[in-house]
Amino acid sequence: MKFILKWFKSRSSNEDGTFYSTLKDILGFKPKDIDIYHIAFTHRSMGKYDEEGNPISFERLEFLGDAILSSVISAYLYKEMPTKNEGYLTQMRSKIVSRNTLNDIGLQIGLKNLIKSKIPDKQFSPTLLGDSIESLLGAIYLDRGYPYAEKFVMTKIVETYVDLDKLENKISSYKSFIIEYCQKARKEVSFIMSEDKSHSKNNLFSIKLVIDGTTISKGRATSKKKAEEQAAKRAYYSIQSKIKKKK
Amino acid sequence: MKFILKWFKSRSSNEDGTFYSTLKDILGFKPKDIDIYHIAFTHRSMGKYDEEGNPISFERLEFLGDAILSSVISAYLYKEMPTKNEGYLTQMRSKIVSRNTLNDIGLQIGLKNLIKSKIPDKQFSPTLLGDSIESLLGAIYLDRGYPYAEKFVMTKIVETYVDLDKLENKISSYKSFIIEYCQKARKEVSFIMSEDKSHSKNNLFSIKLVIDGTTISKGRATSKKKAEEQAAKRAYYSIQSKIKKKK
Numbered sequence: 001m002k003f004i005l006k007w008f009k010s011r012s013s014n015e016d017g018t019f020y021s022t023l024k025d026i027l028g029f030k031p032k033d034i035d036i037y038h039i040a041f042t043h044r045s046m047g048k049y050d051e052e053g054n055p056i057s058f059e060r061l062e063f064l065g066d067a068i069l070s071s072v073i074s075a076y077l078y079k080e081m082p083t084k085n086e087g088y089l090t091q092m093r094s095k096i097v098s099r100n101t102l103n104d105i106g107l108q109i110g111l112k113n114l115i116k117s118k119i120p121d122k123q124f125s126p127t128l129l130g131d132s133i134e135s136l137l138g139a140i141y142l143d144r145g146y147p148y149a150e151k152f153v154m155t156k157i158v159e160t161y162v163d164l165d166k167l168e169n170k171i172s173s174y175k176s177f178i179i180e181y182c183q184k185a186r187k188e189v190s191f192i193m194s195e196d197k198s199h200s201k202n203n204l205f206s207i208k209l210v211i212d213g214t215t216i217s218k219g220r221a222t223s224k225k226k227a228e229e230q231a232a233k234r235a236y237y238s239i240q241s242k243i244k245k246k247k
Numbered sequence: 248m249k250f251i252l253k254w255f256k257s258r259s260s261n262e263d264g265t266f267y268s269t270l271k272d273i274l275g276f277k278p279k280d281i282d283i284y285h286i287a288f289t290h291r292s293m294g295k296y297d298e299e300g301n302p303i304s305f306e307r308l309e310f311l312g313d314a315i316l317s318s319v320i321s322a323y324l325y326k327e328m329p330t331k332n333e334g335y336l337t338q339m340r341s342k343i344v345s346r347n348t349l350n351d352i353g354l355q356i357g358l359k360n361l362i363k364s365k366i367p368d369k370q371f372s373p374t375l376l377g378d379s380i381e382s383l384l385g386a387i388y389l390d391r392g393y394p395y396a397e398k399f400v401m402t403k404i405v406e407t408y409v410d411l412d413k414l415e416n417k418i419s420s421y422k423s424f425i426i427e428y429c430q431k432a433r434k435e436v437s438f439i440m441s442e443d444k445s446h447s448k449n450n451l452f453s454i455k456l457v458i459d460g461t462t463i464s465k466g467r468a469t470s471k472k473k474a475e476e477q478a479a480k481r482a483y484y485s486i487q488s489k490i491k492k493k494k
Contacts, residue, residue, distance in 0.1 A: 054330050061335040065323045067340075071318035075388065078311045083301050086310040093314075141322065146393045 019114065026109055027152065033143045036061075040139040041132060042116030058135035065137030068146070069097055073155040080164065096168045103129030105161050111136070133157070174232035178209070181239065187212050189201075191228050194218070207231045265359065271358055274399065279392045283308075287386035288379060290364030305382035312384030315393070316344055319400040329410065342414045342484030343405075352408045358383070380404070421479035425456070428486065434459045438475050441465070454478045 008243040016034075023031055023037055031037055042048065068216040073096050077089045082090075095101065106112075106129025115132055117124075141149040171177050175191070192208045207219045207227040216238060218229030263281075271277055278284055289295065291304040300346055314356055331339075342348065353359075353376025364371075388396040406470045416426050422438070429436040439455045447471050454466045454474040463485060466478030 052330060054332075058471035059333045060325060063336050064321050067314075067318040068359050071314040074314035078307060078385070080388075083299060083387045085301075089307065089310050103249065138325075142325075146397075150393075 006027070007211060022113060026114075026156075027140070028155065029144070029148065031143055036142050037136070037137045038116075040135040041111075041114045041116055043115060043119065043128065047116040047118070058131065060136035061135035061142075062131050063138070064141065065134035065149075066097075066138075067151060068141050068149050069134060070151050073097060073148050073158075075152060076154065076158060092164070093171075095170055095172045096162055098172055099127060099130050101161075103127060105157055106130050106133045108161065109133070109156065121132050123225070156184055171236070173229065174236050175228050178232045178235055191231065193224065209235050211235070248292065269357075269360060271359070273361075273403075274387070274392070276395065278390055284383070284463070285363075287382040288361045288363055289359075290362060290366065291377065292365040293363055294365070295322065303320065305378065308382035308385035308389075309378050310385070311382035312386070312396075313344075315396050316400060318383060319397050320344060320405075321403065323405060334411045337384050338419075339411070339414060342353050342408055342417055344418045345419055346374060346377050348408075349380050350374060352404055353377050353380045355408065356380070356403065395403050418483070421483050422475050425479045425482055429458060440471065456482050458482070 005188070012187055019038070020031070020034060022156070023034075039056060039062050040058050046056055046057070047194055048056040050056055063094070070093065074089070075095050077084075077092055077096075081089060081092070094195075103126040107126065108228045111129055111132045115128060117128070119125075119128075137149050137152065141154055179189060181187075188211070190210050192210055194208045204220055205224045205227040206228075207224070208215050209217045209219070209231040217231045217234035219227040219234065221227040221230055250426050266285070267278070267281060270281075287305050289309050291302055291306070295303040297303055317340065320340050321336070324331075324339055324343075328336060328339070333472070346401055350373040354373065356374055357378045362375060364375070365371075366375075384396050384399065387399055401464060426436060428434075437459070439457055441453045441455045450469055451467055452469070452471045452474040453478075454471070455462050456464045456466070456475075456478040464478045464481035466474040466476065466481065468474040468477055
């Protein structure tokens with residue numbers, strides 16, 4: 001830990017002052033152990049290591065914060081939706097803590113200015129903002145305990161950005177939707193990788209979505225998961241439009 | 248909630264007294280809101296519903312307790328293993344909160360006597376014991392707050408039953424082990440469903456584990472997942488014995 005302190009202290013007091021005041025505004029309370037917040041916003045690309053050779057980066061705090069976020073959101077949903085079953089609560093929780101939702105919230109809270117990385121601006125991934133919410137939560141927990149972390153989630157995330165009514169109608173995974181739809185309708189569904197250019201320069205995956213032997217849609221993207229989701233989204237809209245026509 | 252109270256109050260005060268004192272011994276503190284603990288141990292098979300037609304059962308509390316358990320264990324591992332990365336912490340957490348571990352702990356804590364179900368003894372699944380730890384934790388959280396839930400996990404579960412050294416060497420999923428092993432050794436691995444009797448009376452799944460085109464082992468079980476795990480376990484032992492022979 002000595003090395004971490006030394007490294008943090010080597011930065012100018014001006015820089016420290018800005019970090020502290022920006023952080024205080026975001027938190028809504030005074031941080032005590034500022035070093036842990038520095039770690040929460042330090043990306044691996046900074047190439048910093050402690051004396052034992054362990055990288056100094058936000059990822060361990062992200063692991064911790066992810067679990068605390070899930071716990072706070074679970075308690076919130078349990079109380080807020082007293083008549084919904086555990087399956088429904090699980091779905092709602094997934095929607096709230098989804099990467100997309102967290103990335104948006106991280107951007108709006110203004111975490112970008114706090115992140116220390118050597119990633120060029122062009123390559124900056126919004127995922128880093130969602131990750132930072134979680135590592136920040138881990139830091140709050142270690143600095144001030146569970147009640148502070150809980151209060152931060154409730155006031156800064158849930159009350160400001162979470163709209164349960166909207167989320168209830170949101171589809172978080174088109175693939176899951178299509179699989180459930182087919183199970184209910186007793187149709188056979190499969191996602192078939194029709195072409196795999198994963199070893200070429202372009203790294204493209206192509207997926208055919210086949211329902212009861214008929215190809216319904218195709219998806220192509222840089223990962224298998226994304227290509228499946230694209231194919232499923234297209235199938236979703238084609239099913240929706242057929243339902244509308246029948247009405 | 249009125250109906251729940253009525254139903255709980257209709258039971259004899261003797262029965263209530265036993266439940267209360269057994270529970271108090273297990274918890275190590277006096278429960279305040281006893282009704283929430285009754286729900287934590289009520290299985291769906293009791294066929295109880297509240298006035299709005301929602302089943303009274305432990306499952307919503309299990310959803311809540313599961314998240315709280317994960318949060319407490321994450322903080323414990325974060326502090327206990329300061330040099331391990333987030334991937335390692337995630338693996339260790341999975342081992343601690345695995346169904347098998349929780350079922351064992353539930354049995355040893357003595358939760359079986361508290362569970363109210365209409366499942367015949369022969370069909371009693373140990374999974375219910377693991378589920379009950381989680382629903383109990385959800386109840387503790389609602390009754391007395393996070394610090395009590397945390398203390399319960401630490402004293403009654405972690406300090407009594409969790410041996411990190413042992414867990415570090417434990418393989419929680421043979422399938423994951425085999426996949427990782429093949430990735431490192433640059434071998435191609437596939438799990439092939441060679442026979443699917445899922446529609447017959449016996450409901451059996453057969454899985455062939457093929458590495459670099461050669462069938463290494465087979466597994467057969469009542470679910471695809473179990474059959475894969477069985478095949479992977481057999482492959483694991485066959486790989487281990489080959490390594491020993493080479494030495």
